[in-house]
Amino acid sequence: MSRRFLLLVNPSAGGGRALDRLPKVEAEFARLGAEHRTVQTRDIRHAEDEVRAAAGAGEAVAAMGGDGLLRPIAATLRDGSVPLAIIPGGRGNDFARVLGVPDDPIEAARTAVEGSERLLDVADVDGTAYLGIASYGFDSDANRMANDAKLVRGNLVYVYAALKALAFWKPARFTVTVDGKRHDMSGYSIAVANSKAYGGGMFLAPHAELDDGLLDVVITGQSSKLYFLRKLPLVFKGTHLELPTVTVLQGAEIDVASDRPFEIYADGDPIGATPAEIRVRPRCLRVIVPA
Numbered sequence: 121m122s123r124r125f126l127l128l129v130n131p132s133a134g135g136g137r138a139l140d141r142l143p144k145v146e147a148e149f150a151r152l153g154a155e156h157r158t159v160q161t162r163d164i165r166h167a168e169d170e171v172r173a174a175a176g177a178g179e180a181v182a183a184m185g186g187d188g189l190l191r192p193i194a195a196t197l198r199d200g201s202v203p204l205a206i207i208p209g210g211r212g213n214d215f216a217r218v219l220g221v222p223d224d225p226i227e228a229a230r231t232a233v234e235g236s237e238r239l240l241d242v243a244d245v246d247g248t249a250y251l252g253i254a255s256y257g258f259d260s261d262a263n264r265m266a267n268d269a270k271l272v273r274g275n276l277v278y279v280y281a282a283l284k285a286l287a288f289w290k291p292a293r294f295t296v297t298v299d300g301k302r303h304d305m306s307g308y309s310i311a312v313a314n315s316k317a318y319g320g321g322m323f324l325a326p327h328a329e330l331d332d333g334l335l336d337v338v339i340t341g342q343s344s345k346l347y348f349l350r351k352l353p354l355v356f357k358g359t360h361l362e363l364p365t366v367t368v369l370q371g372a373e374i375d376v377a378s379d380r381p382f383e384i385y386a387d388g389d390p391i392g393a394t395p396a397e398i399r400v401r402p403r404c405l406r407v408i409v410p411a
Contacts, residue, residue: 123203123233125149125156126174128167128193130185130209138184138209141225145184145207148229156182164192171196178202180408182232186210187252187387194405195249198242203406205232211277212320212388215251218330219409236411239403240330243314243386246396250386253318253325256378256394257292257309258340261285262319263385278319282352286345293379298337299371307341307365308348312374312398316358326358327368333402337369374398 127149131139142158149156157179161167171193174181181197182205183189190206197204207228208216219238222228242249255263266281294310296303311318313325313336328336340348343365354360361368376384377395384392 123154123180124178125154125182125205125232126170126179127156127158127182127184127207128170128174128189129158129160130167130189131160133185133189133210135211137211138186141207141209142184144225145182145229148226149233152230152233154233161185161189168192168196175200175202180205180232182207182229184209187212187215188389190215191250191387191389191391194242194251195244197406198249198401198404201406203237203408205235205408207232210388212318214317214320215315215387217321218316219407221409231410232408234411235408237406238331238409240405240407241314241333241400241402242405243312243335243398243400245384245386245392245398248391250314250391252315252387253311253313254384254386254391254398255309255311255318255324256376256382256384257294257307258285258289259309259311260382260385260390261289263388263390264383266319267388278322282319283349286349289345291342292382294339295377296337296339296369297375298369299373303339303369305339305341305367307339307343309340310376310378311338311340312336312376313338314400322355323358324355324360325368326361331403333400334370334372335374335398335400337371337374339367339369341365341367372400 262285325336
């Protein structure tokens with residue numbers, strides 16, 4: 121039985137990139153004979169309403185935007201039978217990158233129609249779902265600056281934001297409790313990873329798996345700003361885990377806190393604040409991936 125699709129498009133994703141790619145995706149769906157209807161989202165609540173309607177009608181959801189669009193869709197579809205397809209159209213597209221979904225819109229549309237389904241984990245911060253990596257500390261400042269940037273486009277915005285955040289950074293103290301065991305440390309950031317990558321190709325948690333029912337906790341400890349800056353490029357290859365300032369823990373129930381308030385960012389958006397409980401729901405979301 122062929123899939124019927126709700127093609128859900130975030131018109132502002134990637135500075136209009138998703139909208140520019142839409143005609144190619146619709147043409148490929150038509151060429152493949154895939155029945156679909158296209159809806160442009162107005163906001164997150166509108167997206168959630170459309171996804172609920174699609175699920176009720178038995179339509180697969182093809183999300184055309186960035187990781188920020190995938191997050192509310194995953195929250196709506198988890199524990200259900202309707203699959204999510206991803207057609208990258210955002211700025212970072214890290215979830216698609218980890219799953220091997222092609223960046224080319226025509227190939228991604230073909231994957232949506234012809235790909236296979238895989239059951240994946242979904243994590244949450246105090247009940248708010250996310251797919252990728254939830255982080256706070258230095259990352260809170262960098263994410264905020266990336267979202268506020270107007271003149272820098274594409275993946276370069278993440279490098280720009282990291283450099284700007286570093287200039288103003290003051291060390292923080294963190295508390296992380298992993299499956300009941302408490303850890304206290306000083307440093308830059310705490311990241312709780314369901315997936316491997318964030319920030320437009322930074323493989324912060326290269327050993328994280330999307331279907332193992334566990335979260336990888338990556339702790340970046342204290343060092344000089346010069347050392348941090350020199351080692352920052354290693355994260356694009358995932359080799360930063362070899363550094364003595366980086367610690368990785370793993371568990372299913374993570375409680376996080378800090379000595380000053382931080383917003384917790386995931387999939388590009390602020391979704392919570394310290395202190396918080398972070399949990400994982402194993403293999404609850406159907407996602408269409410390359411066959």
